[in-house]
Amino acid sequence: MAIPLIYNVRSVKARWTSAIVAVIGIAGTVGVFVAMLSLARGFRATLVASGSPGNVLVMRAGSTSEMMGGISLDSVKIVQDAPGIARDSTGPLVTQEVVGVIPFPLISTGTDANVQVRGVSPNVMRIRKVNIAQGRMFNPGLSELLVGKNASTTYAGLTLGNTLVFSGTRWTVVGIFDTGGSAFDSEVWCDSAILNQVLKRPPNIFQSVTVHLASPDSYNQFKDAVTTDPRLNVDVTREIDYYAKQSTRFTTLITVLGGVVAFIMAIGAVFAGLNTMYSAVAERGREIATMRALGFGAAAVVVSFLVEALLISFFGGVIGCVAVLPLNGLTTATINWQTFSSLAFAFKITPELLVKGVMFALVMGIVGGLLPAVRAASLPVASALREL
Amino acid sequence: MKFSGLIFANLFRKKIRLLLTIGSFAVALFLFAFLAVVRNAFNRGADVAGADRLVVIDRVSIINLIPLKYRDQILQIPGVKCITHNNWFGGVYQDEKNFFPQFVIDPENQRQVFPELKVPDDQWNAFLKDREGAIAGARTAERFHWKIGDRIPIKTTLYGGGSWEFNLDGIYHGERPENDETQFWFQWDYFEERIPQVVKGQIGWYVLRVNSPDDSVRVAKAIDEKFANSPNETKTETESAFAAGWVKQFGNIQFLIMTIGTVVFFTLLLVTGNTMAISVRERTSELAVLKAIGFSGRAVLFFVLAESLVIAIVGGLLGLGLALLAVPALANALNGMLPQLVLEPSILVLGLVAALLVGIASGILPGLSAMHMRVVNALRRV
Numbered sequence: 001m002a003i004p005l006i007y008n009v010r011s012v013k014a015r016w017t018s019a020i021v022a023v024i025g026i027a028g029t030v031g032v033f034v035a036m037l038s039l040a041r042g043f044r045a046t047l048v049a050s051g052s053p054g055n056v057l058v059m060r061a062g063s064t065s066e067m068m069g070g071i072s073l074d075s076v077k078i079v080q081d082a083p084g085i086a087r088d089s090t091g092p093l094v095t096q097e098v099v100g101v102i103p104f105p106l107i108s109t110g111t112d113a114n115v116q117v118r119g120v121s122p123n124v125m126r127i128r129k130v131n132i133a134q135g136r137m138f139n140p141g142l143s144e145l146l147v148g149k150n151a152s153t154t155y156a157g158l159t160l161g162n163t164l165v166f167s168g169t170r171w172t173v174v175g176i177f178d179t180g181g182s183a184f185d186s187e188v189w190c191d192s193a194i195l196n197q198v199l200k201r202p203p204n205i206f207q208s209v210t211v212h213l214a215s216p217d218s219y220n221q222f223k224d225a226v227t228t229d230p231r232l233n234v235d236v237t238r239e240i241d242y243y244a245k246q247s248t249r250f251t252t253l254i255t256v257l258g259g260v261v262a263f264i265m266a267i268g269a270v271f272a273g274l275n276t277m278y279s280a281v282a283e284r285g286r287e288i289a290t291m292r293a294l295g296f297g298a299a300a301v302v303v304s305f306l307v308e309a310l311l312i313s314f315f316g317g318v319i320g321c322v323a324v325l326p327l328n329g330l331t332t333a334t335i336n337w338q339t340f341s342s343l344a345f346a347f348k349i350t351p352e353l354l355v356k357g358v359m360f361a362l363v364m365g366i367v368g369g370l371l372p373a374v375r376a377a378s379l380p381v382a383s384a385l386r387e388l
Numbered sequence: 389m390k391f392s393g394l395i396f397a398n399l400f401r402k403k404i405r406l407l408l409t410i411g412s413f414a415v416a417l418f419l420f421a422f423l424a425v426v427r428n429a430f431n432r433g434a435d436v437a438g439a440d441r442l443v444v445i446d447r448v449s450i451i452n453l454i455p456l457k458y459r460d461q462i463l464q465i466p467g468v469k470c471i472t473h474n475n476w477f478g479g480v481y482q483d484e485k486n487f488f489p490q491f492v493i494d495p496e497n498q499r500q501v502f503p504e505l506k507v508p509d510d511q512w513n514a515f516l517k518d519r520e521g522a523i524a525g526a527r528t529a530e531r532f533h534w535k536i537g538d539r540i541p542i543k544t545t546l547y548g549g550g551s552w553e554f555n556l557d558g559i560y561h562g563e564r565p566e567n568d569e570t571q572f573w574f575q576w577d578y579f580e581e582r583i584p585q586v587v588k589g590q591i592g593w594y595v596l597r598v599n600s601p602d603d604s605v606r607v608a609k610a611i612d613e614k615f616a617n618s619p620n621e622t623k624t625e626t627e628s629a630f631a632a633g634w635v636k637q638f639g640n641i642q643f644l645i646m647t648i649g650t651v652v653f654f655t656l657l658l659v660t661g662n663t664m665a666i667s668v669r670e671r672t673s674e675l676a677v678l679k680a681i682g683f684s685g686r687a688v689l690f691f692v693l694a695e696s697l698v699i700a701i702v703g704g705l706l707g708l709g710l711a712l713l714a715v716p717a718l719a720n721a722l723n724g725m726l727p728q729l730v731l732e733p734s735i736l737v738l739g740l741v742a743a744l745l746v747g748i749a750s751g752i753l754p755g756l757s758a759m760h761m762r763v764v765n766a767l768r769r770v
Contacts, residue, residue: 018666021659028655032648062545064484067451069545101449111633114450167448199449200619202586257426260718261419261649268415271408272659278404279666335634 003296003304008311015280019312022276022368025269026316026361027323032265034357035324036258038349040251043334046345047247050182051240052129053216054086058209058226061233065246066099066208067339073204075232082225084218085211088126093212095121095128098192100199101341102166104155113333115151116341118184119192127212128179135160135175140191143198144174148185150344152176154333158188167198183243186333186344210239246336266364269316273368277309281376288376289384298377305376309369310362317361321354391687395694398671405667406699412660413703413746414710416653417739421711422718423649424735428566437628439601440469441501442608444594445630447621453590454620462596465610467603471596472497475579477572479544479552481532488528490542490572492579492592501595504563505571511536511558519578522554525569526561534559542572547583565730595627657742660703661750668692668754675758676766685759692755693748700747701740708739 012019058079059069076096086093098119103112122140124130138144147158152173157164163172171190179185196203213222223236281288288301328349336343399406444462446452453475462471477490495516499507507515507523515521524534534540538556554574562569580588598607608624615622625633668675675688712731719729 017662021662024655025659028651035648060545060549062480062543062549064480064545068478101451103450113633199452260422264415264419264422268412268419268659271412271415272663275405275408275412275663278408282402 003291003300005307008304008308011280011284012308012311015276015283018276018279022269022273022312023316023319025272026313026364027320029262029265029269029364030317030320030357030361031324033258033262033360034321034349034353035327035347036254036262037353037356038324038327038347039332040254040258041350041353042345042348043254043343044244044247044251045348046181046343047183047243047336048240049180050184051238051243053238053240054213055127055239056211056213056219056222057237057239057242058211058234059207059237061235063235065339066097067101069099069207071096071206071209071234073206075234076206076209078229078231079209079211079226079234082211082222082229084213084222084225086214090123090126093123093127094209095124096192096206096209097121098195098199098201098205099207099339100195101339102188104151104158104166107154107156110156113155114335114341115155116187116339117195118187118189119195120189121192124189127210128184130184131178131180133176133178135173138174138190141194142191143169143171143194144190145171146175146177146189147173148187148189149176149178150185150331150333151188154186154342154344169194169198181346183336183343186342246339250334250336262360266360270364270368273309273313273364274372276312277305277369277372278375280308281305281372281379284376285379285384288379289381292379292381293385301377302373305373306366306369309373310365313361313365313368314358316364317358320361321357325349391691391694395691395698398691398695399698402667405663409660409663409667409699410703410706412663413700413743414707416657416660417704417707417743418711418714419649419707420653420739420742421708421731421735422715423646423653424738425711425715425729425731427646428732428735429729437626437631438504438597439626439628440598440604441627442596442598442604442611442624443627443630444596444611444622444624445592447612447623450593452620453587453592454594454622456589456591458615458620458622459594461614462594462611465607465614467598467600467607469597469599470497470500471594472501473576473591473594475576475592477542477544477574477579478546479542481540481542486532488525488531488570488572490574492576493573495575498573501597504567505560506563507558507560515557515575518555518557519575520553520555521557522572522574523558523560524556524573525571526559527569528572529556529559547579547587552582566732657746661746665750665754668695668751668758672758672761672766676761676763679761679763680767689755689759692758693751696751696755697744697747700743700750704740704743704747707743708736712736 057066058071059066060071063069073096076094080092080094100117100119101114102117104115105111106113122137125132125137132146133149135146138146145158147160152158152160158173160173160176163170165171177184177189192206196205211222213219219238226232226234226236291301292298327347329346331344331346333342333344335341444454444458446454456473459471459473462468472494474494475492477492479490480486481488499505499512505525511523515523522540528534534556536556536558540554540556541551542554543551560569560571560573576591596607598604604626608626611624612622675692678688678691679685715729715731
């Protein structure tokens, strides 16, 4: 027969001080676990959101990032004629882009951080999901800037209507765009021809070409046509894959760091839990013996103590999750080493992550509760009853 | 210590609890050391920067090139001791995952500007004579099991692209463990010969040394003024400001890790301290007996404090010792993602001090209450 659950609830209540210590230890561990993973998730989500399944990135063969690319106008024209590309009244939906890195002062510290500046084709709005939140699109041929929503709030001087000088050119911010939290929101866009000029790059050379496909399924058709064309020396990647790959380095770093910290903490929390449960068992020698004398079996005692440990760890897990929940959506920024420029992203706490956190807590509860439970069940009944 | 027997008997009365408490202490201190090591790694560049070194980059963008002919003009500025120039090669060895920085260097001056990166003279002389020669940092050489004499192919898409082959002529070691030992250097002459015409005569950045750190602000200003209104304006900063700029761009990730870590560290210590306090409180009546048979209040306080201090020191040493063993392994796991992880002696000292403080803090309250308790009351309570 099982020992009633209410017994465990009451016993936790009776020993609330030591229970709280165990709860705090577990809550802290789960909090760190969830926070670190949500950071990695958020970073990844931001980069992955930058890619759209219908878009394909064309770069010079062997390039690992857009920064390393170099595609001539002649090659762009060949790509534009490839099969599988969506077309509308403005022609093929292809944007050939120039990418630069320009330092702007951070509002928070006043020091410079690198911003990715992207020269795009005028038809870029038809290729990427971009929403102009304020202002308007830049006019081709003019030195006008379209600023991503995160860049606008992170760097001084990138507000609507402001004029600023970089690369010896006077620029006007004419619009703020929003791509829904992708990496583009940390960028500044302008006309590619103008950017090429002011960066003193050789004319008619682009870093990358982004193509909007007629349908995501025409990827292979397009890829085969472009990669087998002897006039071209390019690599073709789905935009989603390109951005997912960019995120791996940082995601691995945070996951390893977070994993190590959470693991060490878990050991500490299990120690605290063991201490709590062992002293609970020691203090309750008579109680346990009484229950055994009343006819509860050894298994019932083990289960009862495990339930108690799980109860404590469950509370700890829930508290840990709740404590880090306010982080969700909080925006932070870090450097993306693939582009040498700064990237804003938000913590992303998903229900799945919370469930994982609580599971982690329960595992700690089992590890911390099992040995004391076994000890409780193996107490010799007669001598324990005699104890004062 | 005539009472050491008593203290030890008390310590070992509950062996499991003793082990667990020491264990939690060890865990907390291990975590402390780990976080301190990671924090230092994030800030590494700024810590090892030479106070007398300046970095000159293009004003518009770090990825723009600047003319090599600026070199002689910079050398004319009084206070400049020596100067070298570097290019970012951006190549890939075998696989994209094998990242390490490759720099094109000015072999005549690199060693004067970076004296802390040591190459044995015979290796350096072999490098100077070998047009396709290269010098690798000890960490990178070890990572790919390179030996001197190996032929190393590196693919790049910049500078006309293709696969470039180098002979490994030497391996450099940092003077301090914190120095960056991942770089791969090769010669400017070989580089310039192979690159397309449009980028010939253009370098990525200059690094120079000034006669005294006091000159650095003046020299930096003089350089930037000299090239103002030229096609390539420059931005000159001290090496530490340059490195700190990159650190800042990591953003508050580092701050977040540290905040989380600190909270966690103190939570763990609180938990541990509390356990220790509980174990004293449980023995109130025993302590009362001690006082009743004539031990002074101070002696009782001493017993309690000594016990918690022993636990703190043993746990702390254990944790820091484990960290000493584990940090090299973690450095491998994070290879290439963070600068070198180094456990500095200052971290160990700081950790031990923290352990001692917590030991005292967790012993002092129950100890004081034991010291002041009235024997009669305590004995009456069973």
